[in-house]
Amino acid sequence: MKAAVLLSGGLDSTTCLAEAVHEYGSENVLAISVFYGQKHIKEMDCSEKIAGYYNVRRICIDLSDIFAQSNSSLLSHSTEDIPKESYERQLEKTGGEPVSTYVPFRNGLFLSSAAAAALSWGCGELYYGAHRDDSAGNAYPDCSEEFFDAMNRAVYEGSGRMLILRAPFIKLTKADVVRRGLALGVPYELTWSCYEGKEKPCGICGTCRDRIAAFEKNGVTDPLMEQQEKPI
Numbered sequence: 001m002k003a004a005v006l007l008s009g010g011l012d013s014t015t016c017l018a019e020a021v022h023e024y025g026s027e028n029v030l031a032i033s034v035f036y037g038q039k040h041i042k043e044m045d046c047s048e049k050i051a052g053y054y055n056v057r058r059i060c061i062d063l064s065d066i067f068a069q070s071n072s073s074l075l076s077h078s079t080e081d082i083p084k085e086s087y088e089r090q091l092e093k094t095g096g097e098p099v100s101t102y103v104p105f106r107n108g109l110f111l112s113s114a115a116a117a118a119l120s121w122g123c124g125e126l127y128y129g130a131h132r133d134d135s136a137g138n139a140y141p142d143c144s145e146e147f148f149d150a151m152n153r154a155v156y157e158g159s160g161r162m163l164i165l166r167a168p169f170i171k172l173t174k175a176d177v178v179r180r181g182l183a184l185g186v187p188y189e190l191t192w193s194c195y196e197g198k199e200k201p202c203g204i205c206g207t208c209r210d211r212i213a214a215f216e217k218n219g220v221t222d223p224l225m226e227q228q229e230k231p232i
């Protein structure tokens with residue numbers, strides 16, 4: 001194995017997987033999916049299908065116990081509902097604090113756990129799909145470039161300089177990520193981004209809004225929304 005990829009089954013991480021496969025070939029890529037107590041496992045099912053599509057080995061890590069005390073609205077035991085408005089509106093309400101779907105230090109935990117697994121599998125690089133829009137306005141501080149730089153340094157030193165982090169989209173917008181993914185032929189119909197685990201994306205949660213807009217900016221319709229619009 002040469003590279004590991006944190007694969008949630010969403011748009012960004014799937015594009016990230018496509019980048020790693022493009023660079024190293026499927027036989028040299030390990031996908032790592034994490035269960036953390038999220039409200040639905042639809043994205044886990046999607047990550048399995050995507051790993052199958054790319055013919056890469058996939059492992060799963062269960063970190064749900066660590067978030068047992070968190071009330072992040074993304075977690076199954078949370079008393080909070082998932083907000084049905086744009087991140088911009090949510091940040092107005094939080095006054096610049098992280099949004100309710102922020103899971104405390106999730107990326108820090110995911111990256112250190114995945115780094116340990118990646119080293120065990122002999123990988124020299126660990127990819128993850130953070131991009132510029134995620135950290136805008138401090139919505140998800142563990143997606144920022146500052147966080148990435150600090151974490152990369154920690155992983156590099158703590159691995160005996162054997163492992164580096166790669167965040168190929170850290171300076172890009174979500175629309176840029178989609179542009180890159182379309183060029184790589186990413187099967188976006190297999191991905192899942194909505195915070196609700198229903199049959200179809202809700203279309204109004206923060207992540208649905210951003211995803212739909214990212215496709216629109218590329219002049220195409222999100223294949224998941226296209227499926228929704230087709231008459232039965």
Ligand SMILES: [Zn+2]
Pocket residue numbers: 193194195196201202203204205206207208209
């Ligand atoms: Zn949604």
